[in-house]
Amino acid sequence: MSELIMSTGNKAVAAAVKMAKPLVVPAYPITPQTEIIESIADYVESGELKARYIPVESEHSAMTAAIGASITGVRVFTATSSHGLLYMHEMLHWAAGARLPIVMGQVNRTLAPGWNIWAEHTDALSQRDTGWLQVYVSTVQEAYDATLMAFRIAEDNRVLLPVMINMDGFLLSHIMQPFEMTEPGDFIPPLDLPHKIDVKDPKGYGAMSPANVHYQFRFDMEKCMRASRTVIDETEAEFAKRFGRTYAPVEEYFCDDADVIIIAMGTLGKEAEVAADLLRKEGVKAGVMRIRWFRPFPLDMNIKGKDLVVIDRDYSFGFGGVVAGEIQARYPDAKIASVIAGLGGQEVTYEDMAEFVRSRKMGTEFWFGIPQEEQ
């Protein structure tokens, strides 16, 4: 094992990008993501990364420039957060619809008003239907590893869809943890975009796609989104084989014999393991499922007969927690106690999570911090 380096989540993502060698990085700063693109700017300035760094005037332009570069068949990376992501919204659909394997670091941050820079997942989850793959990470090492894997997955010709790596603002973007800066070698094959523009073979792009063909393009996207499940499995297996660190679309912690399972994404899903340890000492058979890949959504979660305490660091007004809702939709028999916790960076400890399990009322929604009589 090579030496462990202390790094923030942001710097680990930037280090992985340097290893993946994108040729173009259009970027616009926003807290708490800025350290990613600042680090990449340093790499470009020092010559460690031979890329064209394009400072743009907005996130909409950042994604537009990413699309323009990507369609020439080169590797492209950008990063954003929160309002920046929402400002990209139109172009997120465009990137996925044009089948461009752009990789983006996305630091999860609350949406205003009131002004709030801390962690929440509503920013990325509100981009659920854009056709981007979404992975949520929980450690600095995972942020590094997932970024390397994202390029390989996005660029696989069975996928050719963009990938968003989600990381909790400050909790993970700014924490310092030891990680191993693995050299990927030829883990990420050269990009061969089958529909790249070619001046010697001109074709139309973004042309009118009338009613009799448009749905076919959309079904192609869904076919590739389905195929991405296999590609993700293969990529994670290959990563484990080469570098010794294993990942799965859903990370399970003591789930086999569990009566109750905490389900969460990001750092809450990691700290939930400590809650499960605490509950097991009390004689409660608790486990954790940390959903990593939210798109494509996991279809083979082994949750039959178990009580699920689903913690959503997000909310869909007039409906409920997004993750709880998606689980219920995909697994109609699931028994769920929905907990809304961590919005706007609300402090949620493993002790709080253990209490969510102890006091769970199946089939209800509970907002952490709101008095019971107002729920």
Added chain:
Amino acid sequence: MYEIRIHSRGGQGGVTAARMMATAAVKDGKFATACPFYGAERRGAPIVSFVRIDDAPVRIYSQINKPDMIVILDPTVMDTVNVLDGLKEGGSIFINTHEEVSFPAGFKVYKADLTGIALRENLVVAGSPILNTPVIGALAKLGLFSRESGVKAINDTFADPRNTSAAKAAYEEVIV
């Protein structure tokens, strides 16, 4: 798991101190995380940073509410902040001061005049004495990590040898 809360003011290097502490612990073969609490604070405002050291990977991201040790880089924060909040019974306090200090019974209290050391070593940036490298020496003396790993953590961060001299001076000054 050993949990440390550092009290300082924005701009004094509390965050860098946390990183060097965690780095030194990792160099000793431990697992560690360092995280500042990012509030709305700016330069000069009281801030806290957290360090966790353990024999296994640290899986906790929430703030430290029951620290084993508190490190007070700037004693003037005590005018407005209850630095002892949640400190475990029998826990340790390290304070940067040249004055006599008194804390409630039941805690182990250690001190060194980090500000004086920084001034003597001419370790001053933009008019402020640098406290984050001498504190590494003081905490090595308290056994938080080895002296060698503390020096390596400083050298990984700062090239100027005055930093390690200040750390050595603090190491000598702390009475255990």
